[in-house]
Amino acid sequence: DGGITQSPKYLFRKEGQNVTLSCEQNLNHDAMYWYRQDPGQGLRLIYYSQIVNDFQKGDIAEGYSVSREKKESFPLTVTSAQKNPTAFYLCASSIGAESEAFFGQGTRLTVV
């Protein structure tokens, strides 16, 4: 089946630990995005990548890092520098700019 896979669905980590969220797509899309969603709020852009080996900071990139070594993969690392990491994280991909984006089912990260 074609689509975007985020794993794991639920993730628990201790404060001070880095954690990496996985996002894989088999849609042959060039662009990929990471968003954070907090309760009652919309989607806030963390990082985006329009092409392999290139990525740009979004609106709330502090405390996060990404890589785009392969077209199908765009992992997000939540570092210990992120002050409030507990949230719902969503990955999306699109053919390119100005195209409709498709989302994964999200990863709910809880830091205790």
Added chain:
Amino acid sequence: QKEVEQDPGPLSVPEGAIVSLNCTYSNSAFQYFMWYRQYSRKGPELLMYTYSSGNKEDGRFTAQVDKSSKYISLFIRDSQPSDSATYLCASPDYKLSFGAGTTVTVRA
């Protein structure tokens, strides 16, 4: 100023009513707009994708774009309890900007 603004609601309507959702955008260069539906604890799913001004209809859903006022709307006719969700507007410019989302509850 956010690039896409949306009234977060919430909105509660009786079954069968018309739901009207609205967003404004700041960049007059935006040409494409999308509406997503998100059920609780799930990823958003694409509902409508529109280009330029005018209306686009898909079943009970109508998306409307007014470029002169930088206003986009989504109408849901004959609303059903299964339409209860959060609706997000977005513009797929280079960094895919979203509105805050409006939570809709359709009461049976």
